[in-house]
Amino acid sequence: MKSASPIIYSSPELEKLRQLVANSRSQVAELEVEFAKEKSRVNAMQAALFRRLCEYYQKRDRLRITLDYRKKFLESLERKDSAAAQQAEQNFEQAKAQSDKDYEDLAAAAEKKRQLSAEQEAELMRLWKKLVKLYHPDRFAQEPDKLETYHKLTAAINQAKDNGDIESLREIAEDPEGFILRQGWTILDLKDEEELPQLRKLYEALQKEILTLTEALKVLRASPDYELCQLMEQKPGILDELAAERAKQLEIENAELESQASQLEKEISDRKI
Amino acid sequence: MSLISQNLNQANKSNGFELVWKPSDAIEKAAPGARNVLLGIVLDALASAKKQSLSERTLSVLIGGNLDACLDHLFLDQILEATQKEINIEIIHTEAIDEIMSVVAKRKFDLALLYLDFFRKDHEFGYTQRDRQYEFSDNQTILRRADLLQRENVRITNSGFVLISFLSKMHGIPVVVLTGSGYQGVQTEAKQAGASAFFPIPFADSQLVESLREIFLKQNK
Numbered sequence: 167m168k169s170a171s172p173i174i175y176s177s178p179e180l181e182k183l184r185q186l187v188a189n190s191r192s193q194v195a196e197l198e199v200e201f202a203k204e205k206s207r208v209n210a211m212q213a214a215l216f217r218r219l220c221e222y223y224q225k226r227d228r229l230r231i232t233l234d235y236r237k238k239f240l241e242s243l244e245r246k247d248s249a250a251a252q253q254a255e256q257n258f259e260q261a262k263a264q265s266d267k268d269y270e271d272l273a274a275a276a277e278k279k280r281q282l283s284a285e286q287e288a289e290l291m292r293l294w295k296k297l298v299k300l301y302h303p304d305r306f307a308q309e310p311d312k313l314e315t316y317h318k319l320t321a322a323i324n325q326a327k328d329n330g331d332i333e334s335l336r337e338i339a340e341d342p343e344g345f346i347l348r349q350g351w352t353i354l355d356l357k358d359e360e361e362l363p364q365l366r367k368l369y370e371a372l373q374k375e376i377l378t379l380t381e382a383l384k385v386l387r388a389s390p391d392y393e394l395c396q397l398m399e400q401k402p403g404i405l406d407e408l409a410a411e412r413a414k415q416l417e418i419e420n421a422e423l424e425s426q427a428s429q430l431e432k433e434i435s436d437r438k439i
Numbered sequence: 440m441s442l443i444s445q446n447l448n449q450a451n452k453s454n455g456f457e458l459v460w461k462p463s464d465a466i467e468k469a470a471p472g473a474r475n476v477l478l479g480i481v482l483d484a485l486a487s488a489k490k491q492s493l494s495e496r497t498l499s500v501l502i503g504g505n506l507d508a509c510l511d512h513l514f515l516d517q518i519l520e521a522t523q524k525e526i527n528i529e530i531i532h533t534e535a536i537d538e539i540m541s542v543v544a545k546r547k548f549d550l551a552l553l554y555l556d557f558f559r560k561d562h563e564f565g566y567t568q569r570d571r572q573y574e575f576s577d578n579q580t581i582l583r584r585a586d587l588l589q590r591e592n593v594r595i596t597n598s599g600f601v602l603i604s605f606l607s608k609m610h611g612i613p614v615v616v617l618t619g620s621g622y623q624g625v626q627t628e629a630k631q632a633g634a635s636a637f638f639p640i641p642f643a644d645s646q647l648v649e650s651l652r653e654i655f656l657k658q659n660k
């Protein structure tokens with residue numbers, strides 16, 4: 167007697183969609199890593215340039231603010247407009263404080279910037295291949311408590327990404343359910359959808375993500391920062407050369423600004439007398 | 440960021456899962472003033488880098504025909520005016536067709552300025568209008584004709600449309616033709632042969648400069 171073997175029905179469309187989703191996730195992961203890699207190069211270049219030149223630029227900007235203030239103050243003295251003089255002084259203090267803060271913020275940001283190593287790039291690729299599997303747009307839209315957890319999870323990923331915190335990304339990617347448990351959040355079923363309409367939706371969302379990433383890469387590669395990065399790659403050592411040249415030019419510019427500022431200071435004190 | 444990107448980002452945000460790295464950088468999140476400071480530093484460095492690479496760049500120009508070599512410095516001035524940049528210019532001046540053929544095979548030129556008086560020689564070759572149009576689209580024929588010119592020791596001045604198509608179509612060199620020829624149809628035929636610009640003598644310097652500027656713009660020089 168023949169034994170009856172079970173017949174498993176598999177929808178060809180479902181299979182095809184699963185494959186498409188898998189391919190799209192892999193593409194998103196590759197684009198994420200490509201973007202991270204390029205951005206990291208640009209950031210490292212910006213930081214290196216800033217560290218070498220900030221002292222000269224900050225001095226120049228302070229001098230420009232001072233010059234602007236002294237010109238306006240002198241004009242108000244000439245017009246005998248004490249309100250305008252007071253306003254000029256107030257604006258000067260504000261502009262100086264803002265400029266100092268800008269440089270402080272940039273110095274803090276530049277301090278953290280490091281270029282990704284080959285090992286880090288490989289690690290990121292591995293992590294992103296896992297992380298994109300957590301991508302479930304609108305999956306929990308009808309379950310508010312789960313949606314909240316989902317938002318918290320994605321926020322944690324973005325936070326880790328923002329800080330370049332590969333450790334946390336690793337923790338989430340290796341065991342997202344465990345991570346959710348450890349945070350005390352509502353448990354989520356993060357397995358892939360099995361229904362056609364959900365898979366279609368997921369596939370469309372992934373396609374949009376691919377477009378967004380492609381566009382972001384295009385914007386980055388069209389930026390002056392990227393152009394400078396490319397030049398530096400073509401000519402190693404050019405960063406030092408350029409920084410030295412800019413420093414020299416800025417020293418000349420700053421000396422000229424200092425002389426103009428002293429001249430104005432003298433005119434102001436003469437007028438006060 | 441483009442409109443499409445903004446819309447897609449918005450769509451992503453509504454999903455609550457924005458995987459993209461782009462807004463994550465501390466510098467990008469910094470105040471606009473700080474970002475402008477950084478952009479200014481980058482732009483200044485980029486301008487210096489470009490200036491440096493320009494001064495290292497050399498523009499190679501081939502001047503051919505029985506033009507007095509004393510005129511080279513005038514062409515040099517006009518080329519410099521047209522580039523509007525600091526750039527090194529190297530000029531190779533020759534009256535020999537074999538020298539042209541040998542030199543373009545070995546190195547790249549950015550421009551060829553030729554003094555030609557071609558129609559007389561073309562008649563001697565017995566070309567008809569149809570032959571000429573045909574040969575301009577066929578590299579092998581161009582090369583055969585150019586070889587023939589070389590073997591017969593034809594002077595550049597008399598080498599006609601063949602030299603134009605040899606330089607422009609086979610070697611991708613923009614060709615500017617200067618001519619004393621008064622022949623009516625010659626300009627159209629020179630353009631068909633691949634000439635980028637055509638100047639019957641006399642012409643104004645400004646016309647030549649304008650034309651060179653257009654050529655360099657196309658080449659991004």
